[in-house]
Amino acid sequence: xxxxxxxxxxxxxxxxxxxxxxxxxxxxxxxxxxxxxxxxxxxxxxxxxxxxxxxxxxxxxxxxxxxxxxxxxxxxxxxxxxxxxxxxxxxxxxxxxxxxxxxxxxxxxxxxxxxxxxxxxxxxxxxxxxxxxxxxxxxxxxxxxxxxxxxxxxxxxxxxxxxxxxxxxxxxxxxxxxxxxxxxxxxxxxxxxxxxxxxxxxxxxxxxxxxxxxxxxxxxxxxxxxxxxxxxxxxxxxxxxxxxxxxxxxxxxxxxxxxxxxxxxxxxxxxxxxxxxxxxxxxxxxxxxxxxxxxxxxxxxxxxxxxxxxxxxxxxxxxxxxxxxxxxxxxxxxxxxxxxxxxxxxxxxxxxxxxxxxxxxxxxxxxxxxxxxxxxxxxxxxxxxxxxxxxxxxxxxxxxxxxxxx
Amino acid sequence: xxxxxxxxxxxxxxxxxxxxxxxxxxxxxxxxxxxxxxxxxxxxxxxxxxxxxxxxxxxxxxxxxxxxxxxxxxxxxxxxxxxxxxxxxxxxxxxxxxxxxxxxxxxxxxxxxxxxxxxxxxxxxxxxxxxxxxxxxxxxxxxxxxxxxxxxxxxxxxxxxxxxxxxxxxxxxxxxxxxxxxxxxxxxxxxxxxxxxxxxxxxxxxxxxxxxxxxxxxxxxxxxxxxxxxxxxxxxxxxxxxxxxxxxxxxxxxxxxxxxxxxxxxxxxxxxxxxxxxxxxxxxxxxxxxxxxxxxxxxxxxxxxxxxxxxxxxxxxxxxxxxxxxxxxxxxxxxxx
Numbered sequence: 123x124x125x126x127x128x129x130x131x132x133x134x135x136x137x138x139x140x141x142x143x144x145x146x147x148x149x150x151x152x153x154x155x156x157x158x159x160x161x162x163x164x165x166x167x168x169x170x171x172x173x174x175x176x177x178x179x180x181x182x183x184x185x186x187x188x189x190x191x192x193x194x195x196x197x198x199x200x201x202x203x204x205x206x207x208x209x210x211x212x213x214x215x216x217x218x219x220x221x222x223x224x225x226x227x228x229x230x231x232x233x234x235x236x237x238x239x240x241x242x243x244x245x246x247x248x249x250x251x252x253x254x255x256x257x258x259x260x261x262x263x264x265x266x267x268x269x270x271x272x273x274x275x276x277x278x279x280x281x282x283x284x285x286x287x288x289x290x291x292x293x294x295x296x297x298x299x300x301x302x303x304x305x306x307x308x309x310x311x312x313x314x315x316x317x318x319x320x321x322x323x324x325x326x327x328x329x330x331x332x333x334x335x336x337x338x339x340x341x342x343x344x345x346x347x348x349x350x351x352x353x354x355x356x357x358x359x360x361x362x363x364x365x366x367x368x369x370x371x372x373x374x375x376x377x378x379x380x381x382x383x384x385x386x387x388x389x390x391x392x393x394x395x396x397x398x399x400x401x402x403x404x405x406x407x408x409x410x411x412x413x414x415x416x417x418x419x420x421x422x423x424x425x426x427x428x429x430x431x432x433x434x435x436x437x438x439x440x441x442x443x444x445x446x447x448x449x450x451x452x453x454x455x456x457x458x459x460x461x462x463x464x465x466x467x468x469x470x471x472x473x474x475x476x477x478x479x480x481x482x483x484x485x486x487x488x489x490x491x492x493x494x495x496x497x498x499x500x501x502x503x504x505x506x507x508x509x510x511x512x513x514x515x516x517x518x519x520x521x522x523x524x525x526x527x528x
Numbered sequence: 529x530x531x532x533x534x535x536x537x538x539x540x541x542x543x544x545x546x547x548x549x550x551x552x553x554x555x556x557x558x559x560x561x562x563x564x565x566x567x568x569x570x571x572x573x574x575x576x577x578x579x580x581x582x583x584x585x586x587x588x589x590x591x592x593x594x595x596x597x598x599x600x601x602x603x604x605x606x607x608x609x610x611x612x613x614x615x616x617x618x619x620x621x622x623x624x625x626x627x628x629x630x631x632x633x634x635x636x637x638x639x640x641x642x643x644x645x646x647x648x649x650x651x652x653x654x655x656x657x658x659x660x661x662x663x664x665x666x667x668x669x670x671x672x673x674x675x676x677x678x679x680x681x682x683x684x685x686x687x688x689x690x691x692x693x694x695x696x697x698x699x700x701x702x703x704x705x706x707x708x709x710x711x712x713x714x715x716x717x718x719x720x721x722x723x724x725x726x727x728x729x730x731x732x733x734x735x736x737x738x739x740x741x742x743x744x745x746x747x748x749x750x751x752x753x754x755x756x757x758x759x760x761x762x763x764x765x766x767x768x769x770x771x772x773x774x775x776x777x778x779x780x781x782x783x784x785x786x787x788x789x790x791x792x793x794x795x796x797x798x799x800x801x802x803x804x805x806x807x808x809x810x811x812x813x814x815x816x817x818x819x820x821x822x823x824x825x826x827x828x829x830x831x832x833x834x835x836x837x838x839x840x841x842x843x844x845x846x847x848x849x850x851x852x853x854x855x856x857x858x859x860x861x862x863x864x865x
Contacts, residue, residue, distance in 0.1 A: 168780055172685020291833050320833055326776045326783055330591055331827065337584040338576040338828030353776060360590075360700070361583075375777075457627075457688055457778045480684050 156192040157218040157413050159406075163197045164205055164225035168324065169373075169459045170349065171223070173478045174247065174399040177464060178221060178406045180477030185488050187410060202229035209233045212242070219243040219409045221402065224251050227294045227505055238421075245409045247401040249295060252508045255421050259405035262295060263499040263506070264428035266396050267302025269521040270369040273393045273432070274344050277367035280526035281312025282343030285335050287321045287328050289348045294505055295397075296320075299348055305517040307346075309528040316342060321350045325373070325459050328353030329360075336361045344368060349396060351376045352458050355385075365389040371396030372429055375458025377450035381436035394431045395521070398463030399478075401426045403470045407492055416491070423499035423506045429463045430521045442474040442484075443467075451475075468493065554808035557799030561814030564847060565821045572825040579828055586707060592820035593713045594775075596813050598768050598787055599794040600720045601761030603812045606795050607724075608736045608754050609804030610664035614653060615765045615791055617675035618646050619784030622769025624679050624687045627779045631689025639692060639770065643763050649675065650762025654755025668758075679781055687779040695774030709771070717813050724809045733757060737804030794819055797847055818847065 161178050163171060175195065182193040196212070198204040202225050210233055212220055220237070224230050224246050231253040234244050238255035250258040274284065286303070289296035307313045317335035321328035328350030336342065336357060344367045347354050351370020358365050365388040370376050377394050379385050404426060411417035431449050439448035444465040451462065456475065464478040469492060474484040501510040569588070573580035598615060605612040622642060630638040649671060656667035679687075691699075701708050724730040732753045735743035744750055768787070773779050792802075798815030800807025822843055826836045 168782060169686050172683075172781075176684060176686075317827065319827060324780065324782070325778065326772060326780070327786065329776050333587055333591060334824045334827035337581075337587045337824050338572075338579050340578050340583070356776060361587075454690070457686065457690070459778050459780060460686065479686055479688070 157190060157410075158192050158194070158216060159219045159221065159409070160212045160217050161193060161195045162205065162208055162212065162220055162222035163195070164223055165197065165200050169457065170323070170397065170399055170461045173461055173464045174223065174402040176479065176481035177399065177403040177470070177473055177477050179481035180483050181403055181406055181470075181472060181489070183481075184472050184483040187489055188483070190414065191410070200225060202226045206230060206233050209237060213237045213240055217242050218413060219245065221245045221247065221406050221409060223247060223402070224249050227251050228508075243409055243412065245405040247405040248397055248399075250423070250506045252504065252506060254507065257405070257408070257419075257421050258423045258499065258506045259401050259408065259426060260423075260499065260506070261397060261401060261426040261428050262298055263423070263425050263502055265302060265517065265520050266428055267299035267304075268306050268517045269302075269428065269430070269519055270393060270395050271303035271306035271346060272519055272522050272524055274346050274367060274369050275306060275310055275313060276522065276525045277391050278313070278344050280310050280528070283314045283316040283339060283341060284344045284346055285332065285339075285342055285354075286315060286318040287332060287345060287347035287350065287354055288318065289320065289323045291320050296348065298502065298505060302517050303346055310526075311528070321348070321353070323349040325350050325353040325356075325375075329357045332357035333360060342366060345370075347371070349373070349461075351394075352379070355379050355390070367391040369393050369395070372398065372431075372461050372463040373458060374451055374456050374460040374462050377431060377436050377462060378453060378458075380431075380433040381438075381450070386433065391433060393433070393522075394436075395429055396463075397461075398426065398429050398466070399461050400464055400466045400470055400473075403473065404466070404492075407469070407489070408496075410489075411492060417494075419496070422496075423501075425497045425499035427497070428521065442476065554799060554806075554811055558808060558811040558814050560850060561798060561811060561818045561847070565814065565818045568818070568821045568825055572828065575825060576828045579825065584824065586710065588817065588821050588824055589710045589713065590707055591824070592816050593709050594768050594771055594787065595790055595794055595816040595820060596713055597716060597764050597771070598791045599798075599812050599816050600716070600724075600809060601764030602791040603795045603798075603800060603807060603809060604724065604733060604757040605664070605761045606737075606792070606800055606802060607733045607804055607807060608757050609740070610657060610754070610757070611668065611792070612653065612758065612761045612765075613665065613668040613788065614649065614672040614675065614762070616782075616784030616788050617672040617679070618649055618762050618765035619769040619772065619787060620679050620779070620781055621649065621675055622646055622766030623773045623779035623783050624683060624769075624781070626692050626695065626770045626773050627687055627689035628683075630692035634692055639694060642770070643766050646762045646766025646769075647759045648762075649766075650759035651755060653762065654751075654758035657758065658751040658754050676781070683781065685781065687781065689779075691774045691777045692770070695770050696777070697774075699771060699774035717809070720809045729753070729756070734805060737801075738806070790816075790819055793844065797844065819844075 161175060163175055181187060182191045196208050198208040205225050220242060227250055230251055234251060234253045234256050244256040245259060246256055247259050250260050288300055316339040319331040319335060321331050332354045345354050347368060347370040349371040352373045352375035354368060365385055369392045372394055379390060380392060412419055436450050437448040439451050444467050449462060465473055471490050472484060472487040476482050477484055499506060500513045501507045502512055503510050570580055602612055625642045653668050653671055656662045657664050699709055732748045735748055736750055736753060740750055772783055794815035795812050796802055798811030822840055826840050
């Protein structure tokens with residue numbers, strides 16, 4: 123116990139020192155009235171996390187924000203304790219706002235509440251917290267699980283053996299997606315879940331876990347996947363038999379595969395939906411509009427729209443961003459693991475590939491105002507609120523209708 | 529010879545191996561782990577009728593290939609009484625450089641050059657351990673942290689590029705119905721076994737791990753030989769990074785994270801002493817195949833994730849139980865008398 127306390131104190135001291143040092147360096151060339159904003163990541167290393175961080179950095183360097191914001195990035199790792207220490211240090215260092223990917227929906231509540239009391243604005247993106255004084259900006263309530271499950275059921279005609287390729291065990295996002303999907307699958311007695319495995323939202327792990335499942339069930343009819351879906355396609359190709367209908371998230375490789383006539387001929391059908399890195403940019407711009415007095419908004423849960431791209435809607439981009447309704451990039455321009463939904467022509471017109479890949483502002487771009495309206499997210503206990511009631515139609519379908527009856 | 533003197537037992541076992549007569553502890557160990565793997569594959573028919581097939585064997589060998597190459601390097605480091613925790617970071621280094629410098633094409637010397645860079649990382653580990661006398665655990669962990677941060681800075685988080693053509697050919701093509709990587713692994717195992725058990729270099733590693741003072745007296749250059757073990761380990765890890773890139777057609781920054789503990793587990797399950805001085809590569813290969821087979825069979829059982837991990841851990845404990853010193857002493861006793 124003693125030891126643990128000492129370690130915790132040491133970690134806090136170190137983080138405080140690091141943050142203070144970063145602040146010192148920053149303030150040396152800061153102008154008089156810059157907002158001090160922290161970008162707090164839990165971890166970095168997959169394409170999704172780095173794209174989400176890069177676009178916040180790019181926006182903060184786009185005029186006029188480049189003169190208004192001092193942005194400091196802190197990566198604290200996958201341990202909630204470390205992110206708590208990081209938040210503590212940011213509050214002590216006088217943060218105006220914290221844009222963050224929270225590692226836990228509940229463990230950070232106490233420190234967030236303390237920060238709110240000192241006037242710090244907390245904006246979470248993608249993952250959420252249940253502390254009511256924080257602004258949650260997330261697609262998570264938009265129904266990825268149930269909509270994609272219904273799309274798969276439709277493609278399969280209501281019966282067949284399927285795999286579930288899930289995310290990280292014990293994570294609230296994985297649970298929400300899977301609960302939504304199971305709500306649909308359970309209505310169809312003809313759907314048999316042959317294998318269910320955790321792929322940690324990673325291409326390579328998905329590929330290996332799918333290969334193992336295929337060894338036992340080579341006759342699989344469809345795959346419902348969370349992020350990492352491109353690995354599932356590769357596992358099917360490695361096994362060399364056929365492709366099957368599948369749903370997954372937003373990797374460029376998956377979108378290109380869905381639109382590829384050769385792969386369609388081998389049996390690939392499906393829809394690309396799921397978590398957009400663009401949420402971080404939307405959260406950051408909302409925070410800035412509040413800080414600069416352009417928007418009045420009390421802390422609330424804000425829903426980001428669910429991207430939804432069936433095979434027939436995949437359209438290649440000729441330029442450096444989403445324009446003219448395009449939603450994927452040609453092979454070779456970005457890695458196959460690149461998460462395409464980093465752009466949003468309406469909310470984030472300032473961004474280009476340069477922003478997403480390197481965190482640099484698009485030359486010539488200036489910050490455009492956001493639409494005045496926001497979409498409020500429904501309550502989901504344990505995800506964006508505590509001791510609250512979910513709406514009766516929590517798993518209602520919004521993107522697709524059943525074409526087969528149970 | 530008493531069972532309470534593990535070092536003595538190690539010497540006896542090594543002596544057996546050198547004479548080439550009798551069944552050594554290493555050989556028995558290897559036979560047991562391979563036997564268990566085969567039993568698991570045959571028995572898995574009861575789990576799912578599609579299992580126990582030739583295509584499952586190929587899947588297992590393909591998935592095990594990464595672990596076999598990795599645990600050869602880790603095995604050499606463990607043999608000299610060290611431990612290499614920098615393996616995940618070096619895997620990432622190999623993968624990120626391969627996609628960045630040779631993605632899709634590249635000159636013939638690029639991949640060997642990347643392996644040489646990985647070798648330098650190993651030399652750095654060896655330098656820290658043998659010259660600066662930093663404990664291997666700390667030294668390789670520090671290297672790992674430095675490398676991971678360098679890779680994050682170099683890529684801004686998103687490694688670019690695709691798999692080099694040579695690695696795609698290795699991981700994605702078949703020859704006479706068998707994936708090319710399976711032939712590669714067979715050659716690698718043969719070469720690794722020769723290096724570890726049939727060369728002077730290999731014998732020196734055993735000598736250092738069993739008793740470095742005695743090895744020094746016998747004229748073994750402890751520092752350089754130990755460093756070479758770390759170099760081989762880093763080159764193996766860098767090559768696995770390239771193999772993974774060929775397998776999944778792209779690199780990510782955390783691609784090596786899942787391999788650290790399995791690389792150590794394969795070595796220990798294969799009968800090597802975690803303290804060094806004892807073990808064989810064939811046993812380690814068996815350990816890697818056993819771990820991968822276990823993963824495949826468990827994945828086919830329709831159990832909750834929690835229970836699957838419990839069963840996986842339980843089988844590993846059981847395997848190690850049968851490989852205890854006492855168990856072997858009993859097996860060997862009739863032969864000795």
